[in-house]
Amino acid sequence: MDFSIQDTRIAILGLGYVGLPLAAEFGKHYPTVGFDINKARLEELQAGVDSTLEVSSEELAEASLLTYSSEIDALKSCNVFIVTVPTPINEHKQPDLTPLLKASAVIGKALKQGDVVIYESTVYPGATEEDCVPVLERESGLKYNVDFFCGYSPERINPGDKEHRVTTILKVTSGSTPDVADFVDSLYRSIITAGTYKASSIKVAEAAKVIENTQRDVNIGLINELAVIFNKLGIDTEEVLKAAGTKWNFLPFRPGLVGGHCIGVDPYYLTHKAQSVGYQPEIILAGRRLNDGMGAYVVSQLVKSMLKKRIQVNGARVLVLGLTFKEDCPDLRNTKVVDIINELSDYGINVDCHDPWINVTDAEHEYGITPVSTPEQGAYDAVIIAVAHQQFKAMGAEGIRSFGKPEHVLYDLKYILPAEATDLRL
Numbered sequence: 448m449d450f451s452i453q454d455t456r457i458a459i460l461g462l463g464y465v466g467l468p469l470a471a472e473f474g475k476h477y478p479t480v481g482f483d484i485n486k487a488r489l490e491e492l493q494a495g496v497d498s499t500l501e502v503s504s505e506e507l508a509e510a511s512l513l514t515y516s517s518e519i520d521a522l523k524s525c526n527v528f529i530v531t532v533p534t535p536i537n538e539h540k541q542p543d544l545t546p547l548l549k550a551s552a553v554i555g556k557a558l559k560q561g562d563v564v565i566y567e568s569t570v571y572p573g574a575t576e577e578d579c580v581p582v583l584e585r586e587s588g589l590k591y592n593v594d595f596f597c598g599y600s601p602e603r604i605n606p607g608d609k610e611h612r613v614t615t616i617l618k619v620t621s622g623s624t625p626d627v628a629d630f631v632d633s634l635y636r637s638i639i640t641a642g643t644y645k646a647s648s649i650k651v652a653e654a655a656k657v658i659e660n661t662q663r664d665v666n667i668g669l670i671n672e673l674a675v676i677f678n679k680l681g682i683d684t685e686e687v688l689k690a691a692g693t694k695w696n697f698l699p700f701r702p703g704l705v706g707g708h709c710i711g712v713d714p715y716y717l718t719h720k721a722q723s724v725g726y727q728p729e730i731i732l733a734g735r736r737l738n739d740g741m742g743a744y745v746v747s748q749l750v751k752s753m754l755k756k757r758i759q760v761n762g763a764r765v766l767v768l769g770l771t772f773k774e775d776c777p778d779l780r781n782t783k784v785v786d787i788i789n790e791l792s793d794y795g796i797n798v799d800c801h802d803p804w805i806n807v808t809d810a811e812h813e814y815g816i817t818p819v820s821t822p823e824q825g826a827y828d829a830v831i832i833a834v835a836h837q838q839f840k841a842m843g844a845e846g847i848r849s850f851g852k853p854e855h856v857l858y859d860l861k862y863i864l865p866a867e868a869t870d871l872r873l
Contacts, residue, residue, distance in 0.1 A: 450563075450630035452637060458482055458525035458557075460550045462492065462515075464499050464708070464778065465567060465602040466531035468613040471502050472638045474513025480525055481515045482553075489515045498806065500777060501606065522557035527565065527634070530554070530579075531602060533708065534568045535781075536715050542571065544578055551579045555586020558595055563622075565598040565631060569713050571720035572654040575599050576623070591623070598622040598631035599649040601656030606707075607776025617641045621652035660713040661731055666700045667710070668734030671741055674702035674873055678748070685862050685872060702873045703860060704745075704783035704833070705738040706772035711781050742786025745860065745873065749829055750794060752856045752871055758828050761795040766827040766850050769834025770802040770810060770818060774861075777804045784833045785814050799827070803838050822850045835861035844868035 455477050459470040462483040470481040483489055491497070492515055495504040507513075514521070522528070532546040547568055554564055564583060566575050580591045589595050603616045618639045622628030632645045646652040674684040684702060691697050705711050714735050718728045750760055772782040784800075791798045800818045802810075810816045827850050832839060839847065844864050848857055857864075858871040866872060 450626055452630065452634050455527050455634060456525045457527045457529060458522045458554075459529045459531060460553065461530065461532035461546075461568075462488060463531070463533065464501055464606050465604045466529075467492070467497060467499065468501050468604060469529065469531060469567070469602075470513055471506050471510040472613055474510030476638060477512060478524075479510070479513045480521050481513055482517065482522060483515070484517055486517055489517060498777070499606070501604075519553060519556050522554070523559075525557070526559070526562050528554045528557075528562065530564070530566045530568055532568055533780075534570055534712075534716070535708075536712050540715050542716050542719050544570070544574065547574075547579060548582055551582040552586050555583045558583060558587035558589055560589070560594050562595045563598060563627060563630065564595065565600055567600055567602040569601065569656055569660075569709065569716060570653055571657060571716040572650045573720065575649050575653060596623050596627040597649065598627060599652045600631060600635055601652060601659075603659075606778045607773060614638060614640045618643045619646055619652050619655055620644070621646040621649045623649060657713050657717045660709045661717055663700075664705060664710050664714050664738060665730060665734040666698060667703070667705050668737040670700045671702045671705075671737050675744065683866055683872065685866065701862070702741075704741055704772075704786070706781045706783035707778065708772075708780040711738065711772075711783065739783075739786075742783055743790050745787055745831070745858070746790040746794070748871055749791075749831065749856060749858050752858070753829060756854055756856060758854060758856070762797065763828040764797045764799065764826060765791055765829045765831065766822050767791075767798060767800045767831045767833050768802070768839050768847070769832070769836055770800050770816065771804055771834055771836075774835040775804065775837055777806060777809075779805060779809055779813055782814075785816070787831065787833060788816065799823075802834065802836070804836060824849055825852055827851050827855060829856040829858065831858045831860065832863060833860055835863050839863060 457473050457477050458480045459466050460482045462481050470479055473479045495507050530550045532550045534547055535543050537543045600620045605611050618635045620632040620635050620643050622631045632643050636643045677684045692699055714731050718731055721728050753760055770784050771778055788798050801822045802818050810818055830851050840863050856870045859869040860873045
């Protein structure tokens with residue numbers, strides 16, 4: 448079968464942090480349909496507004512070949528389908544492929560002879576061909592690698608990062624046959640200025656994606672454990688890391704909360720697959736346990752510090768600065784700040800959360816948390832800097848402490864203040 452990017456008509460399913468930037472780039476060069484089941488999301492994009500702040504109004508306007516739809520009929524003219532839906536975990540920390548399989552079913556209804564389906568969502572090795580392809584075959588009545596073909600090109604979007612954008616991050620590509628691999632690679636190479644890397648198979652590309660964030664997770668888990676040890680020894684963790692960082696090959700990881708759509712989720716996809724073939728991962732799950740327990744550890748340290756200052760814990764008021772999973776972006780997905788808030792509530796503490804970046808409706812919908820728009824001055828028994836937003840950095844120690852009562856605890860999780868300006872650091 449002859450594959451050429453010249454007549455490519457693209458559909459991108461899922462217009463979140465991953466899909467929209469990709470759709471905007473492809474929409475500058477190819478007829479592109481941005482497909483999403485969230486009609487409110489489609490309406491804001493049609494009005495030239497991206498609430499995730501990943502794509503500017505000017506960039507949306509430049510994508511002159513990009514249209515938006517929630518109707519399956521709009522997909523039927525397309526011959527390349529790119530899936531960028533979320534791949535979360537459930538309450539049992541098991542992979543939840545529901546969005547991925549639903550997207551595959553939608554594509555199956557529009558799939559035609561010679562079409563190519565490319566997945567970007569993070570999965571475990573084998574998921575594309577073992578889980579998604581059967582759905583495509585069932586819904587379309589077509590045969591894999593005879594009538595239609597697949598590729599996998601893992602997303603590498605870093606929310607809030609204005610330097611590393613979709614076009615400036617090297618892209619891993621793969622395909623279900625050598626010809627399809629060449630086609631997928633050339634398609635992405637036509638928009639990715641940083642270039643591409645063609646993996647030898649779909650499974651290799653899937654595995655490469657899932658270990659990128661697993662590696663970061665394990666490294667942060669190590670540093671979190673070191674922070675716990677150094678706190679017990681009365682040593683400042685940041686000072687230790689600065690000293691160790693003078694060695695040329697020391698990796699500059701820092702302790703903290705590990706949330707978000709990737710680092711706190713991807714390792715569970717890999718461990719799930721490992722367990723399914725009879726191997727019980729040890730290091731990966733140990734890192735996960737450490738990182739998942741950091742919220743409780745932070746609160747235990749805060750409570751001890753409050754008691755030392757003879758501050759009544761039950762009924763106390765605590766201000767948490769920041770709710771997003773990382774600084775300077777509105778992304779609330781899998782934020783571990785929620786762990787801190789829930790743990791504080793278990794102690795009978797009244798918690799206010801303030802975050803200038805978030806959509807209040809999203810916070811209420813996702814977590815049942817209603818952030819305060821302006822924290823009260825002099826009202827809190829403790830203040831936790833949970834996210835290093837630029838607005839909090841600009842406040843400085845004096846501005847942040849102004850929220851506290853005359854006797855209060857200031858806990859800086861993000862090292863945005865000098866050690867001497869805080870009561871606690873992670």
